[in-house]
Amino acid sequence: MDVLESRTDYPSRVTSACTASHSTSASNMKLLYSILFLHAAVLALSVNQEKQELMLAPRDLPIYQNDLQDKATPCSRVIFIYARATTEPGNMGISAGPIVASKLKDHYGKGNVWVQGVGFPYLAQPLPNIYPDGASHEAISEAMRLFRLTQSKCPDSAIIAGGYSQGTGVIAGAIRQLEQSLQQRVKGVVLFGYTRNEEHGGRIPDFPSDKTKIFCAYADALCNGTEVIVSPAHFTYFEEAANEAPAFLMQSVGY
CATH class of the missing domain: 1.20.5 (Single alpha-helices involved in coiled-coils or other helix-helix interfaces)
Known part of the structure; x- marks a missing residue:
């Protein structure tokens, strides 16, 4: 049963x-x-x-800055080249980049500083974060092209640069490969949430550490050797972008 x-x-x-x-x-x-x-x-x-x-229209927005590429000579006294974070729109993004650029323009005057974002083929997609340099070869090459454009178009201008998150890999990857004569013209670099901070010992390889200011929050996992974990601290650099970062760049330029 x-x-x-x-x-x-x-x-x-x-x-x-x-x-x-x-x-x-x-x-x-x-x-x-x-x-x-x-x-x-x-x-x-x-x-x-x-x-x-x-398209021409979006370039007039703060998230798009193409002064170096679009403006005619005479050049500005200072040129700021910047690479945005992953998924940010435009070629400047909507966080640290426009803030620093605004402070620089307030200090030098709009006509005395050109702002240039790193655009296509840098798409700021997530995947390149895990690449050896923290960015794609194409993105780094585009940043290098912009730095070299300052050499041919504006040889007397002071160059400063910055990047946020994946953009730090773009800028650091470009600067470390520049010719020494061009590296010497780069007065200062600010990096927010530097994704290769621990790997490179808190500096840009083959570039003077006293020309570099790295902002790495204590709890920012991407700054502490983790490539895929994005902690809330990674999004906390607004105050530094508005104060300490532009101040460092101005001091690096010398006026």
Whole structure:
């Protein structure tokens, strides 16, 4: 009798197990579709951003600064080259970059400082954060092109630079590869949430440490050797961008 009862109960247990398995599979599929959707959305945004970079209208916004590329000579006394953080819009972003740029313009006057963001092919996507330099080769090459443009277009201007998060990898990766004569023209660099801070010993390799100011919050995991964990402290550099960073750059320039 016990055996019969067990056999009678077996189909219902199989049905329950199959239902649970189907439910789990459905959940996994939903998760997979969500991940694929988000990935597709990121790619779509990147394509749209590339198109926007080629349009004239957005360049007038604070998140787009192309003074070095667009303005005619005579050049400004100071040129600020900046690389934004991951997923930030434009070529300057909406956080530390525009803040520092605004302070520099207040100090020197708008006509005496040119601001240039690192744009396409630097798309500020998440994946290049895990690359050896913390940024893609294409992004670093674009930053190098901008530094070299100052050499041919504005050889007498003082150059300063900055980057935030992935942008630190872009700027540091570019500066370390510049010719020594051009490196010497770079008066000062500010890096917020330097993603290769621990790896490079708190400096830009092959570049004078006294020309570099690194802002690395105590609890910022990206500054402390972790490539994929983004802690809340990584988004706390607004005060430094408004005060200590521009002050360091002004002091580096010498006036």
